[in-house]
Amino acid sequence: MLPQTTPISQQSSQHCHPSYSLDNVTYTKLIQYSTKTGSLVHGKLAHAHMVKTCFKPCLFLLNNLLNMYCKRGELDSACNLFDKMPKRNVISYNSLISGYTQVGLFDKAMGVFNEARVTGLKLDKFTYASALSVCGQTCYIELGKLVHGLIVLSGSGSDVVLTNSLMDMYSKCGWVDHAKILFENSDNLDDVSWNSLIASYARIGANEETLRTLVKMHQCGFSLNTYTLGSALKACCKIFDNSELFGKLLHGYTVKLGLDLDVVVGTALLDMYAKTGDLGDAIQIFKVMPYRNVVMYNAMIAGFLQIDTFSYEHANEVFNLLSQMQRLGVKPSTFTFSIILRACKSVEAFEYGKQVHTQVCKYNLQGDEFIGSGLIDFYSSLGLFEDALKCFNLTPRLDIVSWTSMVAGYIQNGETESAFDLFYELLASGKKPDEFIISSMLGACANLAAARSGEQIQGYAVKAGVGKFTIVQNSQICMYAKSGDIDSANLTFTETENPDVVSWSVMICSKAQHGCAREALELFELMKNCGIAPNHITFLGVLTACSHGGLVEEGLRYFEIMKNDYGMTTNVQHCACAVDLLGRAGRLVDAENFIFNSGFEDNPVMWRALLSACRVYKDTVAAKRVAEKLINLEPQAAASYVLLYNIYNDAGIELPAKKIRELMTDRGVKKEPGLSWIEVGNEVHSFVSGDQSHQMIQLIYARLEEMLGKMKKIGCMITSGPEIKDRKVVYYHSENLAVTFGIISLPQSAPVRVMKNLRVCSDCHTTMKFFSEVEKREIILRDPIRFHHFRDGACSCRDYW
Known part of the structure; x- marks a missing residue:
């Protein structure tokens, strides 16, 4: 415990031993060494020795002692010492402001800042820099502008340290244009200034501007360090024109600088290759790194989860990485466990997920809200609501992500009423729903086709200030479309300020489902003209539109465009659309041949699409052959039996229809009630x-x-x-x-x-x-x-x- 720093004059002389005191220089060196090495015990012993020997420390020594307590997070001791200091200078105030900021006590930090101003002390650049750091971390832009005004009034506006602090504050508050103006109008710039601007652009996703600034920095003769390269490589993680080229150029430059084996740069390179689809290069970088910390392991594990076709083989690689890092003594973080749980969810590895949950408890991380959300999401995805609800109730600090995970789990498993109950409980708790939970609730209304409830959720979203978020508007489009109101869906789409690929895809799919085939295709062409690259869902909507509209040749052409022009791998849904397209047009033989050549011959979805076409064209011979294949693949699926029964029934063939009914009874197959x-x-x-x-x-x-x-x-x-x-x-x-x-x-x-x-x-x-x-x-x-x-x-x- 910290000894009481009672003024020496108040202590009894019989307890003091001045002859054993050291001098200010010796005590200062001891305190500075303790601060540098992080050995707080030795620092406290030196402080205790001062008290015991009734030593009167000078202001310089007291400031060093104050700095030690602040840097080690002992803010109560620091505050106690600060209050009893007979004299203070600006360095004393700077140390305490910095200490409070370091542990997140921002209000107290600004309180000390205001106290320093009231005392009449001349504040220096470090005082202002600490205050700006608080404004940046709290995104308190108005207070930041006031501090900026004080800096200008003090005549310190041209100092490069304060320029950099101001740029950092404005960029963290989202005012990157102000940071750029400061940068362009400053006569004193250093590498920190350039790095701050580059980081600002990277933070808001201005990837091309990030790289242009990097090039200018290099041309101006400033050397690139690990911080600069980390921000630039982060920008290359996003796909845009020449992003792959820039990434490889930066990789080459890091090798030239000898920084490619640096753990920070190596992790950034690994992350870039993983996120741009070059998992092989990411693995090679991981293998050659001489030192791997938890961040690098996390980046490698997350890299596997970037794969669109994440499989059991990829999941095993992820699980092996977790085992490897634990064998090497690298302690997993909350992020490690959260992405491992995502992997378990993707491949439904229930038993491994339970083992991960056990390890979470072993490391005493079960109370972390980030982990709690991952566990809720994992158990919900498997339909284990009781386990998910236990994790939800055992999370001590439920954040909005935890609520969102629980609500989304109910919705995904059709427990819509429970989702609404939990949402109302969230509102009653006083917590403010974010755009993600609002999006989930609109999704629930879409599934129920409950437009009136959806409109109420939409109204709340507008009131809460999240109505203009693209993710909310996308769900709103889907809600209206699935409720049968295609006009309102279209209106929401036109009002979306920044439609993304999801916005376009949802609207195209909605047009297709409502039979507006030509409108869906026109929307697709407009999407391409706007520079938005289509994804798998977009093409599914396009193919569905062609199928429902009888546009056979257009559909087949788009199917080939998807593969050849965009290099996409067609999945079973795309191929089922092509079968449906051919089948609806009466080309049953072509549809059957397509199935055999698709690679999805054993998927019942393909044959069910063909069986539906057989019913339309009353082809009982083909229907019998297709149905037998389908029933072998799905012996307990009632839909296959019912389709064949209806085909026989429509054709007036009573005996086979009767046998289908008897077969369903014998096998215990029950038709889902309408x-x-x-x-x-x-x-x-x-x-x-x-x-x-x-x-x-x-x-x-x-x-x-x-x-x-x-x-x-x-x-x-x-x-x-x-x-x-x-x-x-x-x-x-x-x-x-x-x-x-x-x-x-x-x-x-x-x-x-x-x-x-x-x-x-x-x-x-x-x-x-x-x-x-x-x-x-x-x-x-x-x-x-x-x-x-x-x-x-x-x-x-x-x-x-």
């Missing part, structure tokens, strides 16, 4: 076929019979299979009941939006067209495949579905 729902007011109303549970069901059936009567008057007949004896079995399907309820409950001008979990049958599709005609209403029906917009007796799909 469910339709509609949002009216603030409530979602659900219906099943022949529903009797709704409180307004009698009124619904009465209105349905009335509409069916109008259909018969205009000569409408549906054409179900011959085993349908009672037409009401078809007429009372869940979508018909939901639409009828919507017609009863919603104003005449409002469209009726209904969602369905299974594909709409042909009879209900025909019924919807006539309902839209006889009731003069717009009906929007969403099934798992697409949206159908019914107006004036016609559907937007043009019966091509």
